[in-house]
């Protein structure tokens with residue numbers, strides 16, 4: 481049985497901010513918005529960001545976040561400011577910890593937080609059509625595929641032109 485300690489970021493320190501930049505660089509995702517996100521985390525309204533540490537609480541195993549503002553991903557409204565619909569984003573497990581069930585654990589934590597703590601009615605997510613671990617996790621958590629669409633992102637800091645097919649999934653409160 482895997483176990484992690486979760487921590488909700490409230491006032492990101494420089495180390496925590498740098499950890500987010502670091503994980504995004506490893507994932508091949510842009511890091512140019514990290515300072516903006518840290519500000520949103522401090523406002524506690526738009527973005528709930530979780531760090532997950534190992535049992536000894538010495539290593540950061542992964543992160544993820546819930547976006548609760550009015551957020552659109554490729555034209556699809558994936559979250560509402562009243563938190564009725566929230567979006568699971570930025571899910572990342574450090575490669576040295578992958579394949580041990582931690583991804584499933586942190587996604588479950590985030591989804592439970594949305595339904596049980598925020599009182600949301602719908603939780604949403606997007607992933608790459610070829611991201612098998614991510615698809616398996618969210619299907620197992622009861623998410624249903626709603627839409628597939630082609631994403632064609634402009635190149636941004638650290639990331640070359642990015643074109644891929646994305647899967648949009650939702651889970652409604654039981």
Ligand SMILES: CC(C)(COP(=O)(O)OP(=O)(O)OC[C@H]1O[C@@H](n2cnc3c(N)ncnc32)[C@H](O)[C@@H]1OP(=O)(O)O)[C@@H](O)C(=O)NCCC(=O)NCCS
Nearest residue numbers: 571572573578579580581582583584606607612613614616
């Ligand atoms: C996606 C990610 C969070 C998964 O984390 P993880 O800890 O490795 O996942 P888990 O160990 O919980 O495994 C989840 C499922 O994927 C399967 N899986 C794991 N690695 C796999 C691989 N390389 N290929 C296919 N399936 C794989 C597991 O068997 C498990 O399925 P099961 O429950 O049916 O057995 C992690 O790989 C990651 O951070 N990737 C980079 C960032 C990313 O893609 N984030 C998701 C964006 S939506």
